[in-house]
Amino acid sequence: MSSPVIYNITPITFRLDLKDPFLFTAHHIDHFPAGNSEMGPQTAAQNNEYNMYYGEVVPGFPEHPHTGFETITLVEQGYVDHFDSLGNGGRYAAGDVQWLSTGNGVEHCEMFPLIHENQANPFELFQIWFNSSAEQKTHDADYKMFWREEIPHVFETDTEGKNQIFE
Numbered sequence: 001m002s003s004p005v006i007y008n009i010t011p012i013t014f015r016l017d018l019k020d021p022f023l024f025t026a027h028h029i030d031h032f033p034a035g036n037s038e039m040g041p042q043t044a045a046q047n048n049e050y051n052m053y054y055g056e057v058v059p060g061f062p063e064h065p066h067t068g069f070e071t072i073t074l075v076e077q078g079y080v081d082h083f084d085s086l087g088n089g090g091r092y093a094a095g096d097v098q099w100l101s102t103g104n105g106v107e108h109c110e111m112f113p114l115i116h117e118n119q120a121n122p123f124e125l126f127q128i129w130f131n132s133s134a135e136q137k138t139h140d141a142d143y144k145m146f147w148r149e150e151i152p153h154v155f156e157t158d159t160e161g162k163n164q165i166f167e
Contacts, residue, residue: 024129032059032078032121035114042117059123060111066102068137071129073098078123079115084108088143095148103132106141 034042040057054061060081073080074097082098083089085107092098100108114121 023131024127026127026129028123028125028127030059030078030112030123032112032114032123034119035117035121037117039113039115041114055111058111058113061109062111063107063109065105065107066100067105068132069102069129070132070136071098071100071102071127073100073110074126076124076126078121078125079113080125081111081113082108082143084141084143086141086143090145092145092147095151097146097148097151099144099146101132101136101139101142103139103141104137106143 032041036042038057040055040059056062058081063083075093075095077094079091079093080098081089081091084100091113100106112123
């Protein structure tokens, strides 16, 4: 008899209690309203209406530390402002991918600015987190951006003449 591939599925709360080794994936959607001049919502959230709202004005995750794992973040909709203790910072959006190696430690923040003041600010991202090897945990943290324009795309036509897009 073979071993199960998935050992446990646990609903998450704000604090993740992950054991080594781990692989964690998340798909997140938030339906943020129109923004204000400070890139926060024009209307206050009602009853925890927004899942990823931890900032005082702008939704997101204010400065916090990480060590010993890799995160890959792909934004489908909306914007992410990233700043970290390595001196990296910038805004990325739909189709862009960020790879953060936390190594022996990094402090960073991920904020989701509501840049549209005249329309809703839908937000969607995918994340993969995985545990670094013991050796990688001794290395300095690193940050890489893969911009959507630089990510290869493959376009093929199948035998029936239908276009297939692999992104």
